[in-house]
Amino acid sequence: MVAVLEKEFMLSLAENAVKTALRRGAAEAETFVYEGKATNIGIERGQITKSDRILDRGIGVRIQVNKAIGFAYTNIVENQKAIEEAIGKALDAAHASKPDKDWKGLPEKKTYAPIENTFDQKILELHSNDLVNVASRMLDAAVEADKRVFPIEGGCGAAYVSNAIANSNGVSGFDRATLIECSLATLAKEGNTVTPVCFEFSAERDNNIDPEWVGKEAARLAVSALKTKRIETKNYELIFTQFALQELLYYTLVNAVKADNVERNQSPFKDKLGTQVGSEKLNIYDDGLFPGGLRTGMFDGEGTPHQKTLLMEKGVLRSFLYDNYTARKAGKESTGNGSRAGYLSTPSVEATNFHILPGNKTADELLSEIDDGLIVCYLQGAHSSNPVNGEFSVVATPAWRIRKGKVEHATRGVMLAGNIFELLKNINEVSNNERKMGQLVSPWLRVANVKVIGK
Amino acid sequence: MKDLLTKITNAATEKFGAEYAEARAQKLFKTSFTMKEGRVEAAKQGIENGVALRALVKGSWGFASVGSLNTEILTDAISDACAMAKQASSRLKNPIKLAETKAVEDHVQVKPKRNPSEISIEDKLKTASLTNDVTLKCDRRVKSCTIDYFDLTGTSYFTNNEGTYLEQDKLYVWSRLTASALQNGVFAFSREEIGSTSGYEIFDKETPEIIGERLAKRAILQLSAKSPKGGTFPAVLGPNVVGVFVHEAFGHLAEADLALSGGVLANNLGKKIASDVVTFYDDGTINGAFGSFKYDDEGVPAKKTLLIKDGVVTGLMNNRETAQKFSVEPTGNARAEDFRVEPIIRMRNTYMAPRDCSFEELIEDVDFGYYFKSFRGGQANLDGTFQVGIQEAYEIVKGEVGEPIRDASISGNTLETLLKVDAAGKDFELSAGRCGKGQTAFIGDGGPNIRVREVIVGGSA
Numbered sequence: 001m002v003a004v005l006e007k008e009f010m011l012s013l014a015e016n017a018v019k020t021a022l023r024r025g026a027a028e029a030e031t032f033v034y035e036g037k038a039t040n041i042g043i044e045r046g047q048i049t050k051s052d053r054i055l056d057r058g059i060g061v062r063i064q065v066n067k068a069i070g071f072a073y074t075n076i077v078e079n080q081k082a083i084e085e086a087i088g089k090a091l092d093a094a095h096a097s098k099p100d101k102d103w104k105g106l107p108e109k110k111t112y113a114p115i116e117n118t119f120d121q122k123i124l125e126l127h128s129n130d131l132v133n134v135a136s137r138m139l140d141a142a143v144e145a146d147k148r149v150f151p152i153e154g155g156c157g158a159a160y161v162s163n164a165i166a167n168s169n170g171v172s173g174f175d176r177a178t179l180i181e182c183s184l185a186t187l188a189k190e191g192n193t194v195t196p197v198c199f200e201f202s203a204e205r206d207n208n209i210d211p212e213w214v215g216k217e218a219a220r221l222a223v224s225a226l227k228t229k230r231i232e233t234k235n236y237e238l239i240f241t242q243f244a245l246q247e248l249l250y251y252t253l254v255n256a257v258k259a260d261n262v263e264r265n266q267s268p269f270k271d272k273l274g275t276q277v278g279s280e281k282l283n284i285y286d287d288g289l290f291p292g293g294l295r296t297g298m299f300d301g302e303g304t305p306h307q308k309t310l311l312m313e314k315g316v317l318r319s320f321l322y323d324n325y326t327a328r329k330a331g332k333e334s335t336g337n338g339s340r341a342g343y344l345s346t347p348s349v350e351a352t353n354f355h356i357l358p359g360n361k362t363a364d365e366l367l368s369e370i371d372d373g374l375i376v377c378y379l380q381g382a383h384s385s386n387p388v389n390g391e392f393s394v395v396a397t398p399a400w401r402i403r404k405g406k407v408e409h410a411t412r413g414v415m416l417a418g419n420i421f422e423l424l425k426n427i428n429e430v431s432n433n434e435r436k437m438g439q440l441v442s443p444w445l446r447v448a449n450v451k452v453i454g455k
Numbered sequence: 456m457k458d459l460l461t462k463i464t465n466a467a468t469e470k471f472g473a474e475y476a477e478a479r480a481q482k483l484f485k486t487s488f489t490m491k492e493g494r495v496e497a498a499k500q501g502i503e504n505g506v507a508l509r510a511l512v513k514g515s516w517g518f519a520s521v522g523s524l525n526t527e528i529l530t531d532a533i534s535d536a537c538a539m540a541k542q543a544s545s546r547l548k549n550p551i552k553l554a555e556t557k558a559v560e561d562h563v564q565v566k567p568k569r570n571p572s573e574i575s576i577e578d579k580l581k582t583a584s585l586t587n588d589v590t591l592k593c594d595r596r597v598k599s600c601t602i603d604y605f606d607l608t609g610t611s612y613f614t615n616n617e618g619t620y621l622e623q624d625k626l627y628v629w630s631r632l633t634a635s636a637l638q639n640g641v642f643a644f645s646r647e648e649i650g651s652t653s654g655y656e657i658f659d660k661e662t663p664e665i666i667g668e669r670l671a672k673r674a675i676l677q678l679s680a681k682s683p684k685g686g687t688f689p690a691v692l693g694p695n696v697v698g699v700f701v702h703e704a705f706g707h708l709a710e711a712d713l714a715l716s717g718g719v720l721a722n723n724l725g726k727k728i729a730s731d732v733v734t735f736y737d738d739g740t741i742n743g744a745f746g747s748f749k750y751d752d753e754g755v756p757a758k759k760t761l762l763i764k765d766g767v768v769t770g771l772m773n774n775r776e777t778a779q780k781f782s783v784e785p786t787g788n789a790r791a792e793d794f795r796v797e798p799i800i801r802m803r804n805t806y807m808a809p810r811d812c813s814f815e816e817l818i819e820d821v822d823f824g825y826y827f828k829s830f831r832g833g834q835a836n837l838d839g840t841f842q843v844g845i846q847e848a849y850e851i852v853k854g855e856v857g858e859p860i861r862d863a864s865i866s867g868n869t870l871e872t873l874l875k876v877d878a879a880g881k882d883f884e885l886s887a888g889r890c891g892k893g894q895t896a897f898i899g900d901g902g903p904n905i906r907v908r909e910v911i912v913g914g915s916a
Contacts, residue, residue, distance in 0.1 A: 003643070033705070039539075041543060042516075042543075044712070044716075045715060047546065047547055047548055047549065047767060048515070048543050048545075048546055049515055049516060049543065049547070049551060050515060050516035050517070050518065050540070050543055050545040050797075051516070051518070051539035051540060051542060052516075052517070052518035052520070052536075052539070052797065053517065053518070053532075053535060053539065053795075054519070054520040054795055055518050055520065055521055055522065055537070056520070056522055056795060057522055058522070064701060068495075069495070069496065069497040069498075070497060070498055070499075070501045070591055071497040071498065071499040071500075071504070072499065072501060072502075073499065073500075073501040074502045074503075075476035075502070075503050075504065075505060075522040076502065076504060076522070076523075080522075082502065085502070086501075086502065087491050089500040089502075090500070092576065093497070093498035093499065093576055094498070096575065096577045096580060097495045097497075097498050097576075098495070098580075099579060100494055100495075102494075103753070124508075128538075128539045128542050128543070132543060132545060132546075136546060150717050152717055152837070153716065163739075173854055187716075187717050187837060188836070189717060194667065194717055194718075194719060194837070195838060196836045196837065196838040197837050197838070202473065222828075228709075233686065233873055235687060260850070263598055264491060264492065264598070264599045265598040265637055266598075266599050266635050266642075268642060276809055278480030281576035288665065306583060312889070319594060341763070345499075346496060346497045346499065348815060350495075362650050380834045380835075380836055380841075380842045380866075381832065381833065381842030381843075381844055381864055381866075383832045383834070383844075384831040384833065384834075384842070384843070384844020384864060385844070386642075386831075386861075386862045387644060388642040388643070388644040389637045389641070389644070389862070390769050391644035391861070391915075391916065392860035392862075392915035393844065393864035393915075394842065394864065394913070395840055395842040395867045397836045397838070397840050404550070405701050411839070412840065413840045413867070413868060414912070415685065415842075415866050415911055415913035415916055416866070417685055417864075417913040417915040419915070441657055446580065448663045450472050451685060451915050453685040453686060453911060453912075453913055453914075
């Protein structure tokens with residue numbers, strides 16, 4: 001990868017832009033400087049076909065005038081004029097907006113705790129040749145596992161992200177991180193049967209991924225989806241793996257604990273603090289400091305230190321997630337959940353590492369205790385769940401039938417329907433096979449009595 | 456711009472060993488905001504300039520994206536792209552080739568009645584604020600209203616080493632609105648999405664009064680709705696649901712890259728897979744529609760592509776690479792979200808052609824079933840399993856529309872379901888939407904009301 005911008009340079013860019021904004025009439029100002037670099041190798045239809053690199057830099061400026069907020073950004077950071085222009089546009093946007101009576105200021109300066117395992121110099125030094133090698137190992141592992149497997153797409157990538165933040169209250173921070181990942185989507189073909197797409201990946205902040213495992217697993221899952229049988233419509237005991245949980249919870253549970261939704265009457269958890277909202281097996285933290293977590297960093301998108309926030313303790317709701325605005329509106333402290341999509345956006349409430357704590361049983365034990373049930377890996381349509389009341393109606397593509405503690409066969413196109421908040425109460429076991437997946441860190445969850453519509 | 460970009464593509468072919476090279480530059484200006492119960496979180500304006508460079512070397516692609524128009528930086532980037540392509544080609548069995556296209560030079564201008572870049576942020580905020588007021592005042596049970604607004608204007612430049620040079624004005628206006636309602640502990644949720652490539656005049660048709668009322672009334676209706684039964688039922692799908700069905704369940708399978716990846720359509724070209732009433736198009740030429748444009752991001756003119764005619768598969772959506780594999784002409788479906796990413800095969804405006812039934816004729820024979828009027832989201836799988844989440848639906852009882860139901864979704868196998876479409880209406884609507892395939896694309900979809908003999912309904916009752 002090409003040389004990166006120095007910490008001192010990014011911080012001075014951010015701090016100088018704050019000064020300029022104040023000089024030009026902003027009552028408060030905050031600037032966010034971003035640099036992202038990535039190199040990727042792409043696999044299409046069984047072979048490596050492409051390589052790309054992206055370099056994206058920019059600065060976002062948030063200012064307050066008369067309690068009205070304006071924001072502007074530019075991706076031209078080497079040119080002072082472009083930054084001046086962005087500041088002007090942010091001021092214009094604020095002048096065009098009405099005052100917000102709930103605005104109580106930008107975050108104050110706080111000290112940042114050290115974080116572990118988020119940066120690895122080795123990833124920065126990887127060349128596209130090294131990544132071609134990683135992708136090849138993954139691809140070979142998949143194809144050699146079984147002749148019926150067809151890798152349809154995937155690849156591997158190495159990325160570096162750094163950001164600097166400054167505001168008119170003296171907040172000043174710089175953080176950098178690396179990520180390496182590889183992934184493979186496969187399907188298996190036999191005669192006229194084509195399986196649904198199966199997927200596996202490995203992603204880490206240090207140069208320590210396992211491409212062979214990804215290839216083998218992606219192949220194994222696809223092959224195991226070949227033999228299908230229909231199942232009858234009734235209520236089953238279900239195991240949700242991390243893939244399914246990631247989909248299902250993102251649009252429902254994670255939304256319900258965001259203070260923004262709570263304050264705006266869009267969460268069923270309003271007025272539920274201190275009450276039992278889930279099974280006693282359920283313990284959840286939002287942990288922005290989780291060592292090696294895929295969303296771990298020193299601070300959030302508005303410079304508030306990341307922290308570990310207890311959300312659910314033995315099923316009892318303990319806290320919501322706040323950014324600076326929602327926290328001050330509620331008379332609380334920000335939990336460091338003001339998230340931001342690079343330099344292009346203003347902060348909004350988002351989970352960091354949404355950590356469902358593991359239990360004591362192994363995955364095999366969880367499975368072996370099921371008399372008649374399903375294990376659900378991939379879901380289709382979770383994004384169409386009702387984000388306000390938690391109703392979901394999704395397709396499992398595929399799910400595997402469990403009889404007397406053993407996985408028997410796959411089943412295709414069955415639908416699962418219910419309410420996520422009811423489902424949380426019916427969790428009867430949590431395994432110990434924790435895994436990081438995007439913002440989720442979770443084991444498998446076993447749930448009793450879920451409505452399954454067979455085909 | 457032409458000289459700069461041509462210099463870069465020439466360097467690729469003359470110095471760095473590329474068989475093909477293209478440069479796509481963008482100068483974009485975006486305005487956006489999110490309004491919650493009338494409060495603007497932050498009005499935003501952004502400037503983005505950048506260049507995407509792509510080169511084919513020894514049959515592999517190399518791609519580099521930079522946020523700069525500096526000659527030196529671009530030359531460095533194309534050199535990298537070519538070197539990376541060469542490395543990627545080390546284990547290539549089937550080198551990539553491109554279908555031939557005619558070199559073209561053109562300057563595409565948009566002529567909006569109301570150009571969003573000339574409308575003040577105050578005015579845009581005022582329109583949203585009015586819509587918010589209509590929504591919240593419609594009924595006391597409406598508790599929240601979120602309005603996202605976005606517009607983009609600017610110019611996109613394209614050149615390749617084959618002599619094509621294009622300058623295209625870009626214009627998109629988009630808004631998504633959601634509302635929630637609450638009564639006796641029952642939560643309901645409703646969404647609307649509008650979008651146009653013709654100009655800000657979309658809000659003269661979709662006025663705050665019209666959108667606000669539609670949004671609020673749908674949320675209120677859900678409060679009294681019951682859960683649907685789970686199982687297999689006959690159904691009538693409204694134009695809005697048909698659009699998503701055509702896009703998700705069929706459209707993705709007809710994207711040539713996915714068809715080649717083992718999707719169920721690859722072996723069905725020229726075969727009858729749907730009932731006689733089924734005719735589908737993907738059309739990039741509809742004036743002002745959200746998925747329309749003149750040239751795609753490989754410089755190929757956007758066409759009106761017939762995908763299914765009277766039940767027979769007639770074509771796929773192709774870029775230059777897949778067109779070469781199928782020995783057909785590219786259809787102008789190669790699109791990139793911006794200069795940060797490479798073009799891939801995307802839909803434009805995908806729809807089912809109307810037939811001649813009235814709505815009454817569609818429902819009169821249904822003894823018990825569901826009328827799915829408006830969708831919330833949808834998703835498909837390569838094996839042909841589709842799912843469409845529904846936000847507004849009703850029972851059909853003895854040939855008449857009955858009580859509302861809430862939070863249903865429908866599913867099935869695309870090919871099986873297409874054979875079960877037994878009647879189509881004469882009305883037609885096209886909706887604006889966005890599609891995610893790693894990148895976001897602005898699209899349109901639609902159709903008439905249709906009747907399907909059976910779909911799986913994922914209900915919890």
